[in-house]
Amino acid sequence: DAGVIQSPRHEVTEMGQEVTLRCKPISGHDYLFWYRQTMMRGLELLIYFNNNVPIDDSGMPEDRFSAKMPNASFSNLKIQPSEPRDSAVYFCASSLGGGNYNSPLHFGNGTRLTVT
Amino acid sequence: QKEVEQDPGPLSVPEGAIVSLNCTYSNSAFQYFMWYRQYSRKGPELLMYTYSSGNKEDGRFTAQVDKSSKYISLFIRDSQPSDSATYLCAMSAPAGGFKTIFGAGTRLFVKA
Numbered sequence: 524d525a526g527v528i529q530s531p532r533h534e535v536t537e538m539g540q541e542v543t544l545r546c547k548p549i550s551g552h553d554y555l556f557w558y559r560q561t562m563m564r565g566l567e568l569l570i571y572f573n574n575n576v577p578i579d580d581s582g583m584p585e586d587r588f589s590a591k592m593p594n595a596s597f598s599n600l601k602i603q604p605s606e607p608r609d610s611a612v613y614f615c616a617s618s619l620g621g622g623n624y625n626s627p628l629h630f631g632n633g634t635r636l637t638v639t
Numbered sequence: 640q641k642e643v644e645q646d647p648g649p650l651s652v653p654e655g656a657i658v659s660l661n662c663t664y665s666n667s668a669f670q671y672f673m674w675y676r677q678y679s680r681k682g683p684e685l686l687m688y689t690y691s692s693g694n695k696e697d698g699r700f701t702a703q704v705d706k707s708s709k710y711i712s713l714f715i716r717d718s719q720p721s722d723s724a725t726y727l728c729a730m731s732a733p734a735g736g737f738k739t740i741f742g743a744g745t746r747l748f749v750k751a
Contacts, residue, residue, distance in 0.1 A: 558741075562647075563746060566743075566744070628739060
C-alpha cells in the first residue's frame, strides 16, 4: 500500500497564476478530504467527498478555489487566480468510512504552495 | 473563538520527562477524540483515539477525555528524542457529517 500520494511536493508560482494540486487516495477508501495547514490557522478542512461526490465545501475560502473528484483514484484542487495569502501546505487525506476514531484519516505528505 | 483550542508551544523537555499535552473544545456534540502526530514535512498520523469520556493507554501514551470540562489530554511517559514532533488533537461528532476538526498542534522537542 503506497498510501495517499500527492503531487507536486512543492509549488512556487506567481500571483494570478492557476495552481493545480493532485491527490491519489488509498485504493478502496470512500472518503477524500482536502485540508490546508498554516501556522496562523492550523489544519483547516476545505472540502470532502464521499464516493466521488462533494459533500461539504463550506471550508473552501473563496470562489477562486475548486475541487473535483472525477473517479475513485484521483482528485484535484485548483486555485485560480492564486494570491500570496494562499501560501500554505495543502494536505489530502482519505479514509474508509468517514474519519472518526474507527476509520482514521490517512494523510499524504502534502503540497507546499508558495505564491509570490 | 475556535471550536478546538490548543497551545502551539513549542514545548521543550529533557529525555525521560513526562509530557502533558492538552486541548479544550466548545462543541458538546463531539464524541470522538483523537491525537495525531506529525513529523516535520510529513502528513499527520493517528496516534491515539478515545470515544466519549475516559482514559486509554497504549504503551508510553495515555489519552484522557473529560467531557464535563470539555478538556482532553495526552500524556507521554519516558519521552524520547524520537517523540519530537507536532501533536494535533482532533475531534468529531456523530452528526457532524464526518468533519474532523483539528487543534492548531503543539510542537514538542525532546532533548537527549
